[in-house]
Amino acid sequence: MDPKKIKKLMKENEGTLLDFKTTFYNISEKKSKTDFVKDLLAFGNSTLKEPAYIICGVHVNKNGDKQIVGIDKDLLIDDANWVQILQSYSSHPIKFKMGKIKLADDSPSIAIIEISNDQQRPIICKKNDGDKLRQGSIYFRNGSSNDIASDLVTIERIISSSTKLLPNTAVSNDPTYNKYSKFPPPPYYKFFGRNNEIDKIYAELIDHHKNYLLSLTGDGGIGKTSIAYKVADQIKKNIDDTDSKFDDVIWISAKDQRIYFDERRELYREFNSLEDLYNKILLIFYDGAFIQNLEFSKKEEHVNQALEGTSFFIVLDNLELFSNDELTALHNFIKNTPMGHKFLLTSRHDLRVQEFIPIQRFGKELTKVYITGLIKDLALNDNEMLVRKQIENHFNEFYSLTNGNPLYIKFFISQMARKRDISDILNRRNLEGEKPLKAYCFDSTLNSLNAKELLLMYSLSVAENNQLSFHELKYVTAIDHSTLQTTLESLSSQSMIYKNYHNGQQVYSLNNLLRSYLIEEKRIPGAEYNRLHTKTRKISIYDNEIEDSIAYNFGLKTLKNKNEIMSYNMILQVLNSNDPYNEEYSQEISTLYPGNYLVAFYKILQKIDSGNNNAYNLYSEINSEFAHIANINQYEEQRVMLFIWKSILYIMLGKYDDVTRDLDYAMNNLSSEHTSLIGVLKASVLNQMALNEYMHNRFSAHDQYREYADHLFNKYIDDFLKKPYFHFLKRNILYAYNKNNQHMKNLRSKIEDLTPFTKDIEVIRNQRLFPHFIHD
Known part of the structure; x- marks a missing residue:
C-alpha cells in the first residue's frame, strides 16, 4: 500500500470512504467480528467512485487530532480468514485487501484495509447475527456512520452509480426483492394517491368475509407492486402494534428485471416455483439451513402444518413470468389453503382470477404532484430549477409521451437529471436511450400474447393517428365480432391498450412508447406490416366528408x-x-x-x-x-x-x-x-x-x-x-x-x-x- 496515500488520508476526517479505529478487529471475539462484517458490507456498498479505507491503530481525539497508537506488532493479518467470514454473511464477494505498514521508521505499525470501488452491488447481508446484523439488510456509509438503506433512492444509487459498469443485461441481486429478506424495503420513493385502489383491496379482499384471492393487473411500471406493498406494509405495522387479524406478512416476487433510474438490469429471480413459496413460508418458522436440507414432500408437509391455525397475508408479485402450468399449481395451492389466509397477486397479464382490479395510469394532476416529489427526491441540485421549468413548459407533451405511467415518468426525469434536454426527449432524437425502458415494460408481455392479441396491437401501431374504433379494428383485422370483444377486453385489462372517446365514439389506442417500440424495433413481421398499413391507410383515405x-x-x-x-x-x-x-x-x-x-x-x-x-x-x-x-x-x-x-x-x-x-x-x-x-x-x-x-x-x-x-x-x-x-x-x-x-x-x-x-x-x-x- 502506498504510504503517501495513507499519509494524505491521515490528514482527512472520517466520512463515507474513511474510518479510523484504535485497534484492529479480533477474529476470535464475536462483537469485533460482527463489527468487521458490518463495516465491510457498508463500505462495499458505498465505494461508488473511489476506494474506501479503514485505518486501524489510530486514535481520534475529540478535537479531531489523530494519534498513531499502533497495533500489536506480532499480529498476523491474514485476509484469507476474513474473506471466509465475509462469505458467510454477504450475498456475494466483497473485494478488499489488508496489510500492515509503518509511516516512519520509528512509528508503530498500523493496519490498512482497502475496499475496492469495483464491486457488484448491492451487497446484502444474508443472515442475522445478534443486534448488529440483520438478514436482508443493505448497509451503507451515511457520513461517518453505518446505516441501513431503507429508501429507494439510496438503494438505486448504490446500484446504478456503481463504477463497476455492468452491461444492462448483467444479472444482479434486486435489493427490494432479495431472497434474504422476508419483507423487502419499499419499491417506491414516496407513496401517494391510489386511495381508491387501496380501499377496493380492503373491501374486496382483506375485509371481505368470503374472498381470499385478488389480483392487480396493469402494464409494466403502472404501480401494481407499489400498491401491493403499501397494503402489505400497513398490515405489517398493524401486526407489530398487535392490532391485526393476521399473524404475519409474506412477500415473494418473481421479478427478473428492474429499471434503476434509467438503466435496466436483469435480476436473480427469487420466485421460480411453488417450492420457493414454500421456502418463504417456512422461513417464518425455521432456520434457512434446516429448510434447505428438506425434500419437497417434507416442505409441503411442514407448510400444511404451518398454515393450520395461522393467518397470513401473502403477496405473490410479478406472476406474468409463470407458465400456465406453473400458475395452475399456484392456484391449486391457494384454493386448498385453509380459511383465514389472504392472497394478493400482481401481474401484467390477466390471471383469470374472478376478483381483480385493473390499475390505471395517473391523471394529469397526480402526475404533476408525482413529478414535483420525484425532482426533490432525486436531489438534482443546480439542475432542479431547469428540469422544473422544462416540464412546466411542455407538460402536456410530456404527459402524452409518458401516458401517466409512474415508471415512464421516473425514467425520463432521471434522464433529464443526467442533462438530457426535454426537447430531445419529446422529439425522440435519442431512441436508443429508451430501449431499456421499452424492453423492461413490454418484452415479457409481448412474448406472452396470442396471435390475435398481437394482431390488434400491430393494427393500432400502424394506424396513422394511433386510434381505431371497434368496427375499424374489425375491418383491419378480420377478427369475428365476439372474439374481437374478448381480445380487446383482455388487452384492456392488462393496460396494453386504452379506451377513450373521439367525436362521441369509443376508440382504442396504444401508449406512445409501446407503439414506437413495435415499429422501431421491427417487432411487426414485414408482410403483416404492409398488409395492415394498406388497410389502415384506406381508413384515412375514406375518412372525408361526404358531398x-x-x-x-x-x-x-x-x-x-x-x-x-x-x-x-x-x-x-x-x-x-x-x-x-x-x-x-x-x-x-x-x-x-x-x-x-x-x-x-x-x-x-x-x-x-x-x-x-x-x-x-x-x-x-x-x-x-x-x-x-x-x-x-x-x-x-x-x-x-x-x-x-x-x-x-x-x-x-x-x-x-x-x-x-x-x-x-x-x-x-x-x-x-x-x-x-x-x-x-x-x-x-x-x-x-x-x-x-x-x-x-x-x-x-x-x-x-x-x-x-x-x-x-x-x-x-x-x-x-x-x-x-x-x-x-x-x-x-x-x-x-x-x-x-x-x-x-x-x-x-x-x-x-x-x-x-x-x-x-x-x-x-x-x-x-x-x-x-x-x-x-
Whole structure:
C-alpha cells in the first residue's frame, strides 16, 4: 500500500470512504467480528467512485487530532480468514485487501484495509447475527456512520452509480426483492394517491368475509407492486402494534428485471416455483439451513402444518413470468389453503382470477404532484430549477409521451437529471436511450400474447393517428365480432391498450412508447406490416366528408363516427363506378359499419339487373337484409332513406303493397324533411295500382286509388321538385305518374322542368323505377 496515500488520508476526517479505529478487529471475539462484517458490507456498498479505507491503530481525539497508537506488532493479518467470514454473511464477494505498514521508521505499525470501488452491488447481508446484523439488510456509509438503506433512492444509487459498469443485461441481486429478506424495503420513493385502489383491496379482499384471492393487473411500471406493498406494509405495522387479524406478512416476487433510474438490469429471480413459496413460508418458522436440507414432500408437509391455525397475508408479485402450468399449481395451492389466509397477486397479464382490479395510469394532476416529489427526491441540485421549468413548459407533451405511467415518468426525469434536454426527449432524437425502458415494460408481455392479441396491437401501431374504433379494428383485422370483444377486453385489462372517446365514439389506442417500440424495433413481421398499413391507410383515405347533395339523397348528413363515414364513402365509390358486386369487399364495408344499408341495396340491385334471380327469392332477401340493418341503424334520417330506397327495390319487383306499408311507417313514425319524397313516391305507386285495376275493369277500386294518388301528388309535388333529389328520382317519379295518367289525359310537368336536381351516381343513372315502362 502506498504510504503517501495513507499519509494524505491521515490528514482527512472520517466520512463515507474513511474510518479510523484504535485497534484492529479480533477474529476470535464475536462483537469485533460482527463489527468487521458490518463495516465491510457498508463500505462495499458505498465505494461508488473511489476506494474506501479503514485505518486501524489510530486514535481520534475529540478535537479531531489523530494519534498513531499502533497495533500489536506480532499480529498476523491474514485476509484469507476474513474473506471466509465475509462469505458467510454477504450475498456475494466483497473485494478488499489488508496489510500492515509503518509511516516512519520509528512509528508503530498500523493496519490498512482497502475496499475496492469495483464491486457488484448491492451487497446484502444474508443472515442475522445478534443486534448488529440483520438478514436482508443493505448497509451503507451515511457520513461517518453505518446505516441501513431503507429508501429507494439510496438503494438505486448504490446500484446504478456503481463504477463497476455492468452491461444492462448483467444479472444482479434486486435489493427490494432479495431472497434474504422476508419483507423487502419499499419499491417506491414516496407513496401517494391510489386511495381508491387501496380501499377496493380492503373491501374486496382483506375485509371481505368470503374472498381470499385478488389480483392487480396493469402494464409494466403502472404501480401494481407499489400498491401491493403499501397494503402489505400497513398490515405489517398493524401486526407489530398487535392490532391485526393476521399473524404475519409474506412477500415473494418473481421479478427478473428492474429499471434503476434509467438503466435496466436483469435480476436473480427469487420466485421460480411453488417450492420457493414454500421456502418463504417456512422461513417464518425455521432456520434457512434446516429448510434447505428438506425434500419437497417434507416442505409441503411442514407448510400444511404451518398454515393450520395461522393467518397470513401473502403477496405473490410479478406472476406474468409463470407458465400456465406453473400458475395452475399456484392456484391449486391457494384454493386448498385453509380459511383465514389472504392472497394478493400482481401481474401484467390477466390471471383469470374472478376478483381483480385493473390499475390505471395517473391523471394529469397526480402526475404533476408525482413529478414535483420525484425532482426533490432525486436531489438534482443546480439542475432542479431547469428540469422544473422544462416540464412546466411542455407538460402536456410530456404527459402524452409518458401516458401517466409512474415508471415512464421516473425514467425520463432521471434522464433529464443526467442533462438530457426535454426537447430531445419529446422529439425522440435519442431512441436508443429508451430501449431499456421499452424492453423492461413490454418484452415479457409481448412474448406472452396470442396471435390475435398481437394482431390488434400491430393494427393500432400502424394506424396513422394511433386510434381505431371497434368496427375499424374489425375491418383491419378480420377478427369475428365476439372474439374481437374478448381480445380487446383482455388487452384492456392488462393496460396494453386504452379506451377513450373521439367525436362521441369509443376508440382504442396504444401508449406512445409501446407503439414506437413495435415499429422501431421491427417487432411487426414485414408482410403483416404492409398488409395492415394498406388497410389502415384506406381508413384515412375514406375518412372525408361526404358531398352534401349525395348525403342529402341517402340520409347521411348526421354521420359523425369515422368508421361510418368511411364505410359509406367506400360503398359510394363502388356505386359511382358500377363495378360488379364483390362479396368480400362488401363484407369489409359492412364490417366498418353494419348499419350501412347501401351495401344491401347495391347487392340486390345488381341481382335485379342481372335478371337471373327468382323474384320471390329477391323479395325474401330484401326483407331479411333490410330488417337486420334497420335494427342496427340508430340514425333517424338514415332509417327514413333506408325505407325509401328499400321501397324502390320493391317497386322494381312490383311489390306495391309492401311499398305503401313501408312508406306509411316512415311517414308516421319517423320525423324527416323527406316527407314530400315519401308522398310523391307513394302517389306514383298508388297510380300504378290504379292503372292495374283499370286494366282489369275494376273501376271502383281504380277510382279510389286514383283519388288518393292525386291527393298525395298535388299535396307534395311542388315541395318535392324544389329539393335537390337525384335526377333519377325526379325523372322516374314524374314520368311514371304521367304515363299512368295518359288514359285520363291529365299530364304533369315534363323532365325539362325538374330543377334543381342532383346528378345521378353511376349505378342509378340508367335505372327504370317502373321497368315495364319504356322511356321516350
